[in-house]
Amino acid sequence: MNPMEKKLAEYKCDTNEAISLKLVRFADDLEDESTTFHPEYSHQLYGDDEVAFGYKGLQIQLYYSAGNLSTLFKVKYSARVTEKFDCVEPDDVEGKIREIIPAGFSCNTDDFTSLLEKETNFKPFGTLLHTYNVHNVEEGEDFTYQIHKVDLSCPGFREYHKRLQTFLMWFIETASFIDVDDDRWDFFLVFEKYNKDGETLFATVGYMTVYNYYVYPDKTRPRVSQMLILPPFQGEGHGAQLLEAVHMFYCNLHKVQDITAEDPSENYVKLRDYVLVKLCQTLPSFSTDKLPLGFSDDMATEAREKFKINKKHARRVYEILRLRVTDMSDETKARDYRLEVKKRLFAPTKKNQREMTKMMKCLRPEELASHISQMDTALQQEELEKSYQELLAEYRRVIERLAQA
Numbered sequence: 001m002n003p004m005e006k007k008l009a010e011y012k013c014d015t016n017e018a019i020s021l022k023l024v025r026f027a028d029d030l031e032d033e034s035t036t037f038h039p040e041y042s043h044q045l046y047g048d049d050e051v052a053f054g055y056k057g058l059q060i061q062l063y064y065s066a067g068n069l070s071t072l073f074k075v076k077y078s079a080r081v082t083e084k085f086d087c088v089e090p091d092d093v094e095g096k097i098r099e100i101i102p103a104g105f106s107c108n109t110d111d112f113t114s115l116l117e118k119e120t121n122f123k124p125f126g127t128l129l130h131t132y133n134v135h136n137v138e139e140g141e142d143f144t145y146q147i148h149k150v151d152l153s154c155p156g157f158r159e160y161h162k163r164l165q166t167f168l169m170w171f172i173e174t175a176s177f178i179d180v181d182d183d184r185w186d187f188f189l190v191f192e193k194y195n196k197d198g199e200t201l202f203a204t205v206g207y208m209t210v211y212n213y214y215v216y217p218d219k220t221r222p223r224v225s226q227m228l229i230l231p232p233f234q235g236e237g238h239g240a241q242l243l244e245a246v247h248m249f250y251c252n253l254h255k256v257q258d259i260t261a262e263d264p265s266e267n268y269v270k271l272r273d274y275v276l277v278k279l280c281q282t283l284p285s286f287s288t289d290k291l292p293l294g295f296s297d298d299m300a301t302e303a304r305e306k307f308k309i310n311k312k313h314a315r316r317v318y319e320i321l322r323l324r325v326t327d328m329s330d331e332t333k334a335r336d337y338r339l340e341v342k343k344r345l346f347a348p349t350k351k352n353q354r355e356m357t358k359m360m361k362c363l364r365p366e367e368l369a370s371h372i373s374q375m376d377t378a379l380q381q382e383e384l385e386k387s388y389q390e391l392l393a394e395y396r397r398v399i400e401r402l403a404q405a
Contacts, residue, residue, distance in 0.1 A: 039170030054090020126150030
């Protein structure tokens with residue numbers, strides 16, 4: 001690296017570190033570093049390297065009022081590359097942010113502070129579905145939360161949603177904004193009730209979007225598209241409360257076939273496992289005496305009819321609940337459980353083998369050699385055992401969480 005390149009390297013900033021986010025309740029929060037959080041991702045705006053070039057000491061401030069999400073947007077830096085170097089242009093960091101935040105944001109701290117006074121006018125949108133409490137150890141008291149079901153007809157919700165969805169870019173790796181003009185979208189929001197100067201206010205905690213797909217001839221299949229609990233509230237059980245409330249809402253709708261999710265993340269699958277097992281553990285078909293007998297049509301039917309759970313997810317629920325009642329120190333019981341789970345895990349591989357056997361009859365010798373290498377039995381057994389052990393660890397985490405609930 002030559003001297004010029006070294007100098008220019010000083011003007012590179014990690015955008016995940018440079019971007020500061022806040023959910024502001026009180027004016028003092030603006031200067032309180034403990035209320036700041038940072039993105040997990042910024043590649044959708046600043047490239048795969050998540051780096052902005054052209055600035056020293058770059059600070060991008062995106063502060064939101066806790067309830068209505070009124071926005072303060074400011075960019076600061078100690079030096080810019082064009083002030084010292086010719087023919088080198090800095091990245092347009094401000095323009096990238098302006099592409100995703102809706103118009104009407106503040107660039108002045110005083111203007112933003114005045115908007116905080118209007119937070120008392122903000123009330124949750126839509127219909128209240130569920131209220132619950134979470135004990136806060138630090139404060140030594142219970143905090144109250146509400147889950148609301150919202151549609152686009154709610155006055156002011158479209159504008160609010162435009163501000164809310166900007167968080168997706170920072171915390172969901174493959175996030176994209178949805179077409180809110182389609183009336184098949186349902187929205188579910190979580191709010192916290194809190195007191196400020198003797199008045200009750202509401203803070204935004206998180207949300208979920210669900211798209212209602214048509215299922216022939218007269219059903220719908222709600223598919224979870226996006227789900228986000230904002231970082232200051234993560235790890236407090238709000239995701240489980242939200243997903244369970246959404247399931248219970250659709251359970252009461254006769255037209256719903258079952259509930260699915262679009263390209264679910266690992267964390268979402270873990271959350272879904274916990275919620276679905278929690279729901280199904282009280283169903284008669286999943287009783288302790290029936291679990292050792294294997295997965296049954298009764299289980300699939302009852303899970304679908306009671307909680308709109310499809311057969312694939314019901315099977316996973318069965319495996320978790322059976323593990324919970326299985327004495328894995330008993331060699332015979334452990335073996336029976338392991339073989340049943342592995343049989344399900346191996347099914348796609350077995351199907352591929354049958355297809356490959358048919359295909360071999362049409363292959364040239366060199367092609368045959370290539371495909372035979374893919375059928376190494378020992379390797380398949382090794383992969384199968386690895387998948388089983390990983391699944392076992394996931395299931396045990398769900399069982400542990402259920403025991404703590």
